[in-house]
Amino acid sequence: MKTKSFSNMQCSIARTLEHVGSWWSLLIIRDAMMGARRFKHFQKSLGIAKNTLTSRLNELVEGRIMVRVPAADGSKYEEYQLTERGRELAPVIIALSQWGDKWVAHEDGPSTIITDKDSGERLPRVWPRRESGERMALSEVGMRRNTKAPPIDWTGKEEKIK
Amino acid sequence: MKTKSFSNMQCSIARTLEHVGSWWSLLIIRDAMMGARRFKHFQKSLGIAKNTLTSRLNELVEGRIMVRVPAADGSKYEEYQLTERGRELAPVIIALSQWGDKWVAHEDGPSTIITDKDSGERLPRVWPRRESGERMALSEVGMRRNTKAPPIDWTGKEEKIK
DNA sequence: CCCATATGGTCTCATATTGCAACCAAATAG
DNA sequence: CTATTTGGTTGCAATATGAGACCATATGGG
DSSP states (O other), X not given: OOOOOOTTOOOHHHHHHHHHOSTTHXXXXXXXXXXXXXXXXXXXXXXOOHHHHHHXXXXXXXXXXXXXXXXXXXXXXXXXXXXXXXXXXXXXXXXXHHHHHHHSOOTTOOSEEEEETTTOOBOOOOOOBOTTSOBOOGGGEEEEEOTTSOOOOTTOOSSOOO | OOOOOOTTOOOHHHHHHHHHOSTTHHHHHHHHHTTOOSXXXXXXXXXXXXXXXXXXXXXXXXXXXXXXXXXXXXXXXXXXXXXXXXXXXXXXXXXXXXXXXXXXXXXXXXXXXXXXXTTOOBOOOOOOBOTTXXXXXXXXXXXXXXXXXXXXXXXXXXXXXX
16 A cells, blocks of 8 residues: 555645655656656666556656657657646756765766756755855754644644644 | 665666655655654654554664654653754755645645745745856756766667666 | 553554566557 | 567566554653
């Protein structure tokens, strides 16, 4: 039973993970960002089982993170394309990538480096910043409860929080 | 078989997901960032099965994203705490949260708002920026292959790319 | 100090998900 | 026009999850 759905949760993180939280989803999106379009591209790049790939792609299409479009080259096969919704997951992908570069890098270094296309330089770390653009310390980041959401009481013994 | 390990992949995203890619991991980390410390906190907040929570917490501890420490209040029970490694996942969490706020928000709004502790204001979107702090367009973000990694050839029919 | 309850697990079972391999129809290549 | 590729689907075995029973230790109230 992998299935305990997050979709009824009010938390945006849980709701997002409902869309991209399965094992392969974010890697599929990563490949799409790197130019993969066809079923075979994802399959070969990931080494994922075909039926699983079918499921994940269908989920992403249902979640409007990707769309099936007629092939650009006139082929009768369809292609998978990121929507704007999907492309806006870039900060998540970049953050995951940069965390991995720093903390769990492969001995040969990362396979892919995220860059500023203009300069070709490695991108600075995606990080919380103020409006001014100034980087914040993590200790400066807070989390406030929405007034419409039940308050958190870690000590209590009452109902579930979510 | 949920298990096809990503750990041998060279890609940093895959390597990161190996640590935090399971269904509950990122929600556990979110709760820890919001002050959860004890087993019961996570259990009540998430409504996760106890055996699954045990597994996830053990994985996080093994991955040195959390540590078990003696309780701060003198209790004989231990507490779970984020390491620096774990705290540095904040950009990922924030990015997920903000994406959810924008694209799949709950009708009552998000349960939690990520803020600048100083001002109390909602944090600007975590987003790729140049060294200067200037926000980039997503189209300006590139991905370059490491020279040590095999090149990508989406059209080819050769071995797996990873 | 004693007893009731809370806490933090572990174990078993039913079910859901994944991976693998076989198979297939339509598309494409030569 | 035939062989191969593509994009699936289906069935089966292995594995992970959720639910609940169960248990030892810790804590709280009197």
